[in-house]
Amino acid sequence: MRKLTVKQIAYGVMAMVCLICFPLAVSSTLVLHIMILFFMFAMLGVAWNIMGGYAGMFSFGQVAFFGIGAYTSSFLLMAYHVNPWIGLVAGGVAAALVGVGIGYPCSNLRGHYFAIATIAFGEIVRTHFNNWKLVGAAEGLSLPMLDEGLGNFMFHSSKVPYYYIILAFLLLSLTVSYLVSTSKTGYYFRAIKESHDVAKVLGINVVRYRLLAVMISAFLTAMAGTFYAQYVLYIDPESVMLLAVSVQIVLISMLGGAGSVMGPVIGAGILIPVSELTRIWLGYRGTGIDMLIYGFLITLISVYQPKGVWGLFSRLGSRG
Amino acid sequence: MKNAACLELRGVTKHFGGLYANDNIDFIVQEGEIVSIIGPNGAGKSTLFDCITGFYPANAGQVFFFGKEITRLRADAICKMGIARTFQVVQVISDMTVLENVTTGALLRFVEVGRAKGKAEEVLAFTGLLSKKDFLGTELTIADKKRLEVSMALATQPKLLMLDESMAGLTPVELQAMMGLIKSIRASGITLVVVEHVMQAVMEISDRVIVLSSGKKIMEGPPKDVVTNKEVIEAYLGKKYHAVTQ
Numbered sequence: 001m002r003k004l005t006v007k008q009i010a011y012g013v014m015a016m017v018c019l020i021c022f023p024l025a026v027s028s029t030l031v032l033h034i035m036i037l038f039f040m041f042a043m044l045g046v047a048w049n050i051m052g053g054y055a056g057m058f059s060f061g062q063v064a065f066f067g068i069g070a071y072t073s074s075f076l077l078m079a080y081h082v083n084p085w086i087g088l089v090a091g092g093v094a095a096a097l098v099g100v101g102i103g104y105p106c107s108n109l110r111g112h113y114f115a116i117a118t119i120a121f122g123e124i125v126r127t128h129f130n131n132w133k134l135v136g137a138a139e140g141l142s143l144p145m146l147d148e149g150l151g152n153f154m155f156h157s158s159k160v161p162y163y164y165i166i167l168a169f170l171l172l173s174l175t176v177s178y179l180v181s182t183s184k185t186g187y188y189f190r191a192i193k194e195s196h197d198v199a200k201v202l203g204i205n206v207v208r209y210r211l212l213a214v215m216i217s218a219f220l221t222a223m224a225g226t227f228y229a230q231y232v233l234y235i236d237p238e239s240v241m242l243l244a245v246s247v248q249i250v251l252i253s254m255l256g257g258a259g260s261v262m263g264p265v266i267g268a269g270i271l272i273p274v275s276e277l278t279r280i281w282l283g284y285r286g287t288g289i290d291m292l293i294y295g296f297l298i299t300l301i302s303v304y305q306p307k308g309v310w311g312l313f314s315r316l317g318s319r320g
Numbered sequence: 321m322k323n324a325a326c327l328e329l330r331g332v333t334k335h336f337g338g339l340y341a342n343d344n345i346d347f348i349v350q351e352g353e354i355v356s357i358i359g360p361n362g363a364g365k366s367t368l369f370d371c372i373t374g375f376y377p378a379n380a381g382q383v384f385f386f387g388k389e390i391t392r393l394r395a396d397a398i399c400k401m402g403i404a405r406t407f408q409v410v411q412v413i414s415d416m417t418v419l420e421n422v423t424t425g426a427l428l429r430f431v432e433v434g435r436a437k438g439k440a441e442e443v444l445a446f447t448g449l450l451s452k453k454d455f456l457g458t459e460l461t462i463a464d465k466k467r468l469e470v471s472m473a474l475a476t477q478p479k480l481l482m483l484d485e486s487m488a489g490l491t492p493v494e495l496q497a498m499m500g501l502i503k504s505i506r507a508s509g510i511t512l513v514v515v516e517h518v519m520q521a522v523m524e525i526s527d528r529v530i531v532l533s534s535g536k537k538i539m540e541g542p543p544k545d546v547v548t549n550k551e552v553i554e555a556y557l558g559k560k561y562h563a564v565t566q
Contacts, residue, residue, distance in 0.1 A: 187420070187433065190416060194412075194414060204396055
């Protein structure tokens with residue numbers, strides 16, 4: 001992973017300025033909602049990418065971390081009136097610890113076997129929450145209404161504050177992802193992705209670095225979970241722990257370009273509007289249309305551009 | 321522990337079920353030596369490498385590195401102590417450039433990527449791959465890939481380098497170049513243990529040769545003695561080769 005060029009930084013700053021000004025120009029709630037989902041899924045993709053894209057650990061269980069984040073902050077708020085920002089950190093820590101707990105016994109699993117284990121993990125967590133009376137079981141949790149404000153992480157009159165918060169979260173995730181990719185850890189993740197034997201022979205403690213990847217990814221994913229809970233104010237296992245969402249996170253990253261810092265953002269930028277708009281416009285005909293378009297896009301990408309849309313960009317970029 | 325041998329094996333045994341890949345192997349490698357391990361296919365050479373470097377723990381016996389026991393250590397811990405190795409089937413990181421591959425190895429001794437890159441360039445200059453540093457690992461010829469794998473191992477700054485068939489499948493010119501590299505690695509103060517089938521190379525570079533057959537050590541000595549030993553010839557070289565060397 002190369003250091004950023006001046007040109008890339010300039011583009012980045014321009015994009016940021018546009019995104020910061022965006023809510024001033026557009027007041028449509030629908031558009032804002034789609035943008036918020038776009039940022040959130042981009043963040044989830046970036047978090048997945050640190051595990052899946054860099055270290056080659058294809059997780060299909062990201063919703064478990066997402067759900068743990070959402071449930072931890074929501075439960076702490078309801079039961080102990082803990083401020084959601086503290087709940088956010090607690091959720092991140094809880095998800096990271098659970099990640100280590102499940103990651104350690106899976107240390108020797110690679111490729112498909114690891115993917116299968118993560119599917120099982122996500123489903124176990126969902127089933128557990130579905131039956132766990134303390135956190136509302138299948139009925140879920142309805143968050144109490146607090147006074148509007150940044151301190152309470154709750155806004156009732158406008159979506160704009162949520163827009164800025166999730167944008168900041170996304171930026172934080174991208175910064176973490178970039179720092180990881182350019183550091184020793186990033187090199188070690190890529191060696192582990194290639195082969196555990198290569199990594200070991202270069203003196204890399206494979207287990208430790210794999211767990212580190214899981215912890216970073218789980219923490220960021222749980223942050224997004226807390227955000228979602230504060231945004232929607234109602235969570236239940238069927239909305240925050242669905243396998244389909246895990247799959248969507250993987251698709252976003254793969255479509256955009258797994259292993260690159262910006263890939264998941266591009267993937268989310270394509271898939272989330274497609275998904276939301278097809279659902280709104282075509283949803284009444286049955287829920288399948290958006291998934292059909294998904295499937296078509298994924299097929300196109302995997303056949304013609306296995307490195308994702310970002311791979312296409314960087315190829316065109318290096319040609320020009 | 322100044323007088324301890326670089327590498328010492330005592331009764332190393334590794335079996336897979338009833339099959340003894342290594343049966344009670346003893347030998348000593350002194351610092352600064354080049355020792356070759358030869359033997360027919362299936363003699364247990366690569367398994368022995370795996371036992372020494374922690375990829376498979378030995379079922380019995382002990383391995384010492386400069387007097388410290390390393391028998392049960394993890395592969396990465398052994399690497400950190402100063403034993404690097406290559407594989408019979410070349411292993412490089414395919415989506416990294418040559419420089420990045422070697423940098424990954426150098427990062428064992430550095431925290432900062434920039435400084436590890438500096439070390440990696442030094443190593444590449446030494447192994448003669450510096451002009452190809454921006455190629456992807458997969459774009460190299462087999463000879464260069466083997467050279468890259470050696471560079472990655474060297475970048476971890478080992479005291480002992482173990483090469484598993486680094487000269488198989490090379491053209492005569494490439495073979496000469498690889499032998500030159502191995503000699504200059506030794507000249508830089510690194511001890512070498514090599515598994516090799518190419519007898520021309522074994523004869524030229526080795527101080528001592530250890531012969532394995534069916535998991536047992538059948539002979540050990542200077543290369544000249546080994547190739548004229550009757551038992552070795554029968555087990556490995558065959559009578560035809562005997563006739564040639566006579």
